[in-house]
Amino acid sequence: MWREWIPFWKPGLSPYGGDVDLLFAGLLLASSLVLGLLIFLLLLFCVRYRAGNPVDRGNHDSKSWHWEVGWTSASLVIFLLLFVWGASVFLEIYRTPQGELSVFVVAKQWMWKVQHTGGQAEINSLHMPVHRPMRLVMASQDVIHSFFVPALRLKHDVVPGRYQSLEIEAVTAGHYHLFCAEYCGTDHSGMIGEIVAMEPADYAKWLNDQAPANSLAREGGALFREFGCSGCHGANSSVHAPPLEGLYGKPVPLADGSIVTADDKYIRDSILLPRSQVAAGYQPLMPSFEGKVSEDQLLRLVVYIKSLADHAP
């Protein structure tokens, strides 16, 4: 296969891995040609026009502008082609995630915590089935990290304060490096894990073997009571707080007149920064849970509230 001919380069194992490799090969070829031409000319001129070598040096003040126009437009055209090529593959890598399979990734100094929807949790490893796109929802608990899987040609920063969705898919089963690529403090280089891509059957078996104590939603429900959320948001509560059943995915009118959609980010913000987006008709009574609830507890709560979406309010 052509990709094995690229020196020091292992083929990419994601659906677009071949496109990235082809792009790399193209870049490599183009620059080798340019560099080769340059070195050839340098050597040629250095030998031929060395001082004392009796060769014809006349007429060297000839007009230069057609050369200038020539190589300027040639580089411009090649660069534009490369830009378009790179951009099209880029949009493929970062397309909006399609997979129905969701996995939550929390990055913190200095580990990757992975939560599967069924409640299976792992640290510094991520099991996934091959040939099935998976939607990663990533959050950072502290500083900026970067989720980097060289074998899949995939990388994205995980910036604190927001969720980052990313699609990941492998086409070959195997174990691959997971690195943190954005410098994140003392043990930055220890923040590595592995991606375990498995045949779908093996993956199903693995999920079962993990024997999760509880699903994420159920754990979220426990936290919901533990943190006292149910005291106000519960059905029989005396405090006037918005009900959460059937909330997820619906538009919410806010006190300042605007309308937002109750998505992951809105729920997360409402827990951490309740005063920033108050639902219309309610008092800003809710205390902030900033610093009281960790990112992985947060995502359990979000999954729990999501699971209430089907309940009629």
Added chain:
Amino acid sequence: MTEPDYLNSSYTLRSWFLTTDHKRIAILYFASLIAFFFIGGAAATAIRIELATPQADLVSSDTYNRLFTMHGVIMVWFFLIPSIPNTLGNFIVPLMIGARDLAFPRLNLLSWYLFVAGGCVTLFAIVAGGIDTGWTFYTPFSTLYSNSYVIIAVTGIFIAGFSSILTGLNFIVTIHRLRAPGLTWYRLPLFVWSLYATSVILVLATPVLAITLVLLATERFFGVGIFDPKIGGDPLLFQHLFWFYSHPAVYIMILPGMGVVNELISCFSRKPVFGYKFVAWASLAIAAVGFLVWGHHMFVSGQSLLASLVFSFMSFIVAVPSAIKVFNWTATLHKGSLRFDAPMLYALGFLGLFTIGGLTGLFLACLAFDVHATDTYFVVAHFHYIMVGGMVTAYFGGLHYWWPKITGRLYSEYWARTAAVLIFFGFNLTFFPQFVLGAEGMPRRYHVYPPEFQVWNVLSSGGATILAAAYLLPMFYLGYSLFFGSRAPANPWDAPGLEWQTSSPPPELNFESQPVVTRAPYQYRTDFTAEPQNA
């Protein structure tokens, strides 16, 4: 000798530390830069030795992080940015344009004092315990999580920033107002053009860094949230502000190097630079377009897709003027009469290394490949090919070229050529393996790494040893020439530039009488065949 030269006109300490002579200030800068170069270089050597094995065996992770931060901070702000502009530029620009000094000599001296003050403050932060944020100071790590001397370090950089601004201002005014009679813009040597372009960036980009560092220090000191996501601040705002300075800053570093190479190639080919006007305007184009590309450091950071597309596009555009320069330099060699003195060896080395650095820059400008390669050793290698392979090589070339003018002494050509060749090989052995490491996915700033990367790391560390030794060589033979070298004539290279028309070293006021320029630059005597006087 009728008039004392600038070196022996007075010997008191006062005459050095309160001088307003641009030539003496250049020497002051040179001395301080050597010190910073060796501090930064020592850190680099320690890093490379540590990385020879995959495990942590020499230093702890914490120390390692402080080492690479120290290497980055010192090299970027206290060596690369001031290097050519403040030493060669300070010395040569007034001579090249036939002026007696820069426009504002006292500002020039103030600029050196600010530089040294900033350097001392930053060194204090390093001695007190170091900084562990990396030279990029990304928030929220630098504001909330780092337990190191961030505020002191950024204060030092802030002070040194004003030194940059004053230098840039001085050059702009000098080049506008102090050119000798008859020295029109198109008769200026290209070194002056490139320093003019550099100064534009210094003046317009550095204040943005200053305000960014003020915001960073405010957030860290008062605990208010400017970039803190907890109250809706955006860490990416910091990155935008930081790279608005720091990407153009890369051109601050490389443009003067390109300027030097113009002089060298033209002199040792005995020909005018091919496509003079294109090369001149390419410098300004790089300075201007260089401001439009900063977001290519943020392709995977979560900035908007549109922003990534625009910044990628502009990054390809900014490569065009650089490509024009490389083509023109190569064409300059054509039908020249080439001599391979040490400065020319450096210039040829620059051509090859800069081209590799520039081409791999295209790899990184290319969106899909950047996703894979950013934050890996590919970036480290690319950056060092431009900065060390390009800029430092050009600096050494310029230093040798103007050494007779600056010191009035000739160095040993044999040793100079040996050092140039050693540096070239040491450099490639150090940094080429890092391209491979990056392509295979080894992230940068890693203290321990998976064992499969070791082969290339060992090669790189081996190269670094050669490179370190090669960088020490010039210290010896150049130092030797200071005391025992034979006296340099006024014009050892038989060059037509104004700086060669006065004695070596130049008198205090540069010229006995005001020179008048009547022709384009680089009009070399083409019948020149004699051996150089110092061969």
Added chain:
Amino acid sequence: MMGWRPPLVLVASWLGLLALLALTVTLAYLPFGSLNSTVAIVIAAIKAAIIAAFFMELWDRGPRLLIFAGAGLFWLGLLLWLGLMDFITRAPA
């Protein structure tokens, strides 16, 4: 010595600036919705232009100083334009 009188152009600029100040404060209290901020920034730009033209005497200076004065503004525009482009076109998280 006492024969000096303030030049008319300076007096006129000063009065014009004060009038614009009164105008912008008044307009700020009128409900134009999102136009309010545009109005405020446009008037601020006019005031700054008057200062640059008459107090700073740019109106009778050569093109070189205009280029220097414009360069700062131009680069400020680049920073705001390309920088804000990211924040305005970001997809909702």
Added chain:
Amino acid sequence: MPEGRGFAPQYASVQHRDEAAEIGIWVFLATELLLFGGLLFAYFVYRHANPAAFAAASRHTDIVIGTANTAILLTSSFLVACAVDALQAGARRICIMLLIGAMLLGLLFLSLKATEYAGEYHEHLVPGINFSFAPPLADGAELFFTIYFVATSIHAIHMMIGIAVLAALAIMLRRTASTRLCAALRTAALYWHFVDAIWIVLFALIYLPGRSGA
């Protein structure tokens, strides 16, 4: 340096020197513009993200002091422009008086600014020291006030430098009105006007938003 020439050896004439100074100050002002430019960028980014909070926070600033201060700065700029004209016309004493007037207005500006800061301290509007703001807009308001304090205090530092420069010039002008001082005064005046123009922009961004609502 040849004594008695009155200008440094790199210049051919006094006029040559003054032209260089004029270019120099304009390049410096471009630098200063970009310094404030970084703050403007941060302001617009956060205003875009928190429009309601910025309007609410802006309503908590003191528009009376703000407007008065703007008028004061505009007037001081007028006086400085007149001072330059007077000196060129040879009216040295009037020039000094105008400069003193401008400096007094500058000091008045700073003292009003200090009053305003004190008021904001009492209203608990100082991020990092004491900050409390009615929810739900507290976070955006904190960003607003952080930028407000950084921008206005950097502006105030510029005012102080400007006042010191004017004072030094006024003192030197008591003895002589040499051409050197004339050029220096023009340079200082350009700086003063620039600081004034920056304030005008800050005024529009800090005090005016949100006045028509609520």
